[in-house]
Structures are given as structure tokens and as C-alpha cells.
Amino acid sequence: MSTFLDDIKETKRQLDKVSPSFCLAKWLQVTIHLHSGYTHSCHHPIMHKIPLDELKDNPSALHNTPLKKEQRKMMLEGKRPPECGYCWNIEDLPGKNISDRMVKSNDYWAKEYMSQVANAPWDANIQPTYVEVSFSKICNFKCCYCSPNFSSSWVSEMLQHGEFPTRSRHHSIITEDELEVLKHKDNNPYIEAFWRWWPTLYPSLKVFRVTGGEPLLSKDTFKVIDEIAAHPTPNPDMELAINSNFGIPTKLVEKLCKGVSPLLKEKKIKNFRLYISLDTWGAQAEYIRSGLDLELFQTNLKTVMKLLPEADITFMCTYNALGVVKFKQFLAQLAKWKKKQNILIDISYLRHPEFMSIKVLPKEFGRYIEESLAFMEENNFTDYEINKLKRVLEYFNSETGYNQKMFRADFVKYFTEIDRRRKVDFLKTFPELKKEFLQWKADLEVQETTA
Template identity: 45%
Template sequence: MINKQKLDSIKNAPNGFCLAKWYQVTIDLSRGYTHSCHHPMRHKIPVEEIIKDPSALHNTHFKMLQRKLMLDGIRPPECDYCWKIEDTAGDHLSDRFIKSTDNWAYDLLDETLKSPWDKKISPTYVEVIFSSDCNLNCAYCMADVSSSIESEMQKFGPYPVTSNQHRMPREKAIKENNPYVTAFWLWFPEMVKTLRVFRITGGEPLLSKETFKVLDYLIDHPAPNLSLAINTNLSYSSTQLQKLISQVKVLFAHKAIKAFSIYTSLDGFDDQASYIRKGLDLNKFKANISLITDSLPESEIILMCTYNILSITSFKDLLDWIVEQKNAGKRITLDISYLKEPEYLRANLADDSLKSKMNDDLEYMKTLKQFSQYEINKYDRIVSWVNTKTADPFKFVYQADFYTFINEFDKRFKSNFSALFPGHKKFYRSCMKSYLWKKIYSLGNK
């Protein structure tokens, strides 16, 4: 539970202020991008900046300008993920409150408010992407963080949508002589001294040799105050996971880290989850969950749900499965965020029947004692956002693009959306009508 006194203190800071802009960073070393936190769009790290100072992997000039806006009481436009939550009717905590009051940030509040906007910051929460190599092809993901999607786009080309070509690669990954990886290893020995959380993501981190290089470094250079985390899709043979488990056991034995967590993802359940996350093997996923909890009982599993329009009809089944895991003694926390992009997969496209399902699921979740108030609140704010009656002039376009995307997705992967998502039947038909009207409108304007 977040301390109200802490929240009030943050609210007394300049409007739009968020400590994540200073102390949390996700760095894509495979292509040279960064953002703080993970919600804003990634921006390019200028090579000339990291040559002068490797900490520019985090402290880019662009990011420092966003910090200046926050200190001046101005909401940075790139942080609109939280503004949407905060501007929704009712009392809702956005991620900037949650992050700013976390134990890796809050005690630095006073110091940060007094610091100049262009001060070089040593982050306390770091995520790195060493490689975009990935064995999954998720519907809402993009080529820049999944080699499987990159291969798909090379084979088939862009989707025939109008609103967002999110799956197209912006640039190729740097495979050799990568200046960003070089800068990371120059900076890491110094950066790790102040780190509280270090999280390796991807791609699939277990496919990268750099992941195991980090573990070896920490075995040789203990960081006893560090919480280590790995993002992994857990949809692979357990032999791949055993190597990770073995090294983590050594880290614990040497007291080289404070804690270890696994971050993994399910955005629905059963066949619908496998549709959203192509390549997901739910049986292997479940087996690997058990392997982790049996082998590393001191570890925690954070199950992330990127809640989107396809999550709605199997979300209750996901809740029931998590309850089973919690009842079996597994330390699993459900962490739900709404999908921001692409727009045509957002949950707020839901029609009344799907909204009704969401409302029912929220009330059901509230009856389950296994879920904390934190977990419930994360879903509550998404439901409130979806139920907000605001006119979106582009909703018609997004619905048409949903229909276009799903049909092309089915064609490429030889799947059948209508058969797997019967609860979306009415919504799908509505999107088809939007597609036809859009097509008629386009022909009429030629």
C-alpha cells in the first residue's frame, strides 16, 4: 500500500513531476535507444554523447530537457500515459505516483528538487536490452524488440493499416562493434554502486550471452543491496532456464545480491493468450513457473499483463489461474498496464458488451482475497479509463484498422480470430462495418 503522506508530498512537487525521469531508465543497447520510464517513446542516444560520457546512455540532452519541464511545473507531452489516467474522472493513481514513491526513488525527492536540471544522474532502477533476439511474435510488439517480428516484416512487409505501422523496424540491430554495449560495460562498474534494481529485458534475455556475463560479473563483484530481475517469456525448454537458476543460486549463496525476481507475461489465457503472443507454449510456461518457485523459493514472479482489446474475454480465466498459483504458495504478483500502442489494439475501443465483461471481471476480482489492493487498483484504473465517455474522432479509423490488422495477422499465421474469440463477435462485426465505410469514403474521394 502506498503511503498517503508520500503521495501528498509528491503532489506538492511541481505539476507533472516524476522521479522516474531521473532514476529509472530502459536502455536498448541493440539499437541505441533510451527512455525514462518505459511509457514514453524511446529516443535515440547520440553516439557523440556516450563517447564523451558513457552515462549518456541515460543522461541524454533530450531527457534532461524533459526533467527541466518537470522542475518548471510543466507536463512533458511524452508522458501522456499517466496524464490519461490522472485526467480520468475519479481518484486514480497513475504510474508516476507509484514509481515516485517506490523504494528506489522516494528518498531522493528532496535532493532531486534542489538539483539543477542538467545534473548527470546515476540511476537507481535500470533496465537493459542487450539483444532483440526473441522466440515469440506478439501481436502488439514491434520488430525493434523482437527478431521474430523483424523476420515476419522482412517476409511479408507492413500491415495495410493507416494509423500506426508499429511493427515495422526503424533500424537494424547493431550486431558487431556496438558502441552502446561498449559504453555500458565502461559505465556498469560505476553505475552498479548506486543501483537498487537491475533488470535485463529483451527480446528474450536468455538468448543473449551478455545476460550471463552480467551474472558472472555480479558473482565476482557482489552488490549485496541490489535487486536483480530478468524478463523472460518462459516459453522454452526448461534446460535453458536451468543455467539461469544455477547462477542465481550461486549469487544467493555468496550473498552477492539482495533479491531476485522473474518478470514474465500473459495477456489473456489458454488459446487466446497464445493468439496474442504467437509462439507461447502455455504448458512449458506453467512448467517453468513451477521450476522457478521450486528451485528459487526466495524469488518473486511478477506476471505482467499488457491489457488490450484481445485480453478482455479470457481475463477472468487468467485471474482464476493466478489464484490457483497463489493458493499453492507461489509468490506471484499480477501487474496490469493498459496497451498504449498500437491504437487499434487498445482496450478503450471496447463496445458495450466488452465493457460489461470488464466491469464484471473487476467486481469478481474484488471478491478474491488472494489479490492485493495494489493489484486490484491497477485493473480498476484501466476499467475506469475504458468506461470514460470521451469522443475520439479517430475511433472509426482504429476500428477499421483492427479489422484490417486481424485479418492480415490471421493470414500470415494461419489462425482464426473468429473461432478463438467468440466473445468478440459483435465487436468484430462493428469493426468490419467501419472498414467498409472507410473503404467507401476513400473511393468517394478519389
């Protein structure tokens, strides 16, 4: 029986036959932020604007933008689109590293379309098989690495307190493009184009995923469930997936289970996957994901386990500098839950804002990552899960030209301001980082007095 690693090797061989920078995710996987009119393929590159004029006649232009077609052309010619640096960083590390280009292209929603995609003209309009959409950015959380682009709570806080005194502009208040879309609040042209596209898109989908904001606070999420339930010819090959921060009232989780359960029983979908975001454990997790209440989170998880035991659950972890210390505790919790339901953890290292990257930490913190890896290996986590954390460790140990001096200064400025705005206490919550924080603060004061 071939293993995950054998499959990846074979997929890489097939990709290389087309070109060394070919990646099926650029054609077949898309995230569309309908609330703001932005898209990216896959979710790693930064988003770009969807030109409104093309949508009138071709709603698939929500995915097939001129910019994306240019990136596809580069890939077919063996050139590396700079926007895919997430993968090139991994592939350029010493050793044979597995990048998301290989993992995603190996996935069932991609692999079987390899020759179809490779043989299509570079500027063809491609019907994606993995579609993720965000209908709204209504969100009750203000995760420290998120921004006003994705969370309405972040917008409110920025309007109240203004910009952060950091060099990074990651948290800047909404862009002019977005203000333009907000003018059409009740008649969003991107959402309107999406529902026009849906009848031709739905039959060929392998995965349809709703992201946010917080999707369970958006009426369109429940409209998707209703549309599938009422469809005369449902697509039983499609995975329905919904992201959630799981900090929403339990009655919404019950409503979700009540909607999805008949879709599974009547085989109107292949499976249901719930993506739940959590980065670490305890007060440190609650500090990172502001709005998170771990007690409510666990109540909501128990509710799903009781009402929808057939659901697959993936914990999405954005591995960042504040999550490293308690990560093993989080894994221990996960190991218990894994015994009750089909649960996976998917770990990606955080890149933005750069001052929250694990690269900001001193090398000694690598031992926490190593201990977490050992725990995963001893507790039957899958190859897929373990490889994701191995990649994090490789990234942590690699030389990438990260400007530690600048980002440590931003780190101090940012969390000092977060403490003030949110009435929280960084040093009390992260005693393991106290020495570093105070040192970086002293360094910053020296920089400011000599500037």
C-alpha cells in the first residue's frame, strides 16, 4: 500500500513533467472574499481585486481574473510566481521538503484534473473544484494576527482607537476598494455574481467551503445549506466545509447540526468538514484569539460531537510566536478529542503580521517545537499532521533574511498597545516570554533615544 509520502513523490514527478513550478491549486482552488471583492489562489498569496466589469457576462471571473491567468502562464513556462513565496521558501530549504504545491496538487480535488489543466490554454476560464467563499466579515473575534479586512470587530476597534504605532501596516483601517463595496452593502455585486455562478459551479464541485468573518453569523451560510437541501439533483461527491471560531452561541451550532444532518443522511453531500480555528491552549490561546472563551468553545465542540458524530473536524492552527510554549498542552487536549471523533490538526506557520512570526523568537524556543513533535510521534498523529509541524521547525531553523531587530520593535509596540486597548496583560499571560519582551523593550528605547 502506498503511503502519503509515496503519493506526494509521484504527484511531484507528474507536476515536474509539465514544469518545476506547476501547481494545480492556481487553477482549481480559490478563495473569494465576496464581501470585499478580493480573491487568491491558493490562500497563501496575498489577495487581489476582482475586476467588476467582467462579472456582468462571466461570473466565473470571480476566480479567473487576468492577474491569476498571468500567474498560470508563468507556471506553465516554468517560472515561479513571486506571490507563491510560501512554497518556494519551503522548496529551497536544504533536503527534500514537501511544499503545499505538492500537497495540494496531490489532493483528490486536484490530481485527477492534472492533464486537463496542463492541456488547457493558459488564459482559459477554468471551473474550480475547491471553492472557498466568505460572504461577510461579520465576526465577534479580534484575533491578534487578523485585521479589519476580515473582521467587523477589528473595524470597530480601529475606528475607536486608530492605527497602531508599528511599522507594519497590517492592521490599517479598510481600503478605498472596500469602502467602494460597502457603498453597495445591500446589493453587493460580488455576492450577486456568486449566486448567478452557483448553478453551473455546484455540479462540478469537490469541496465547497465557507469562511468569514465568522460564517455562522452570516445568513448566506445557512442559505448554502438550504440550497443544497432543496436542489433537485444534489452533488453527492461534494464535501461541504464550514470554518468557525467556535465562539458563537451554542444555538447556532445546534442550527448548523440540524441543517447538515439530513444532508448526510440523505447522501446529498459526500461528507461534512468543520474547520475550527485554535492555535494553542489556555489563557495564551484566549489572548491570541481575542473573543475566544475556551469554556464556550468546549461546549460547542461537545455539541457537535453529540449531534453530528459523522462530521470530520479539522483544527486550523496558525502557528505563531505566541502559540509555541503551550502548543504541547493543546496537542494533549487534541489527542483526547481524537479518540471520540475523526479529528485532524492542520498547522500552517504564520507569515503576517511578520512581528508575530516564530522567527521573532530566540533559537532556544525551538525546543518547544521539538517537544511538540516528539509528542505527536508518540501519540499516533498522522504523517500529514506531523509533516506540517516538521515544516514549521525547518522554517524556524532556516535563514530567511528576517529582520529581527525591526520586528521585535514592532512586537513590543503592538502588544503594549493591545494591552492598553483590550485591558489585557501580555507579561502576565506569557511569563515564558517576559525576559525577551523586556529586553526588546529596552532595545527599542535605546533605538528611539538615538534616532
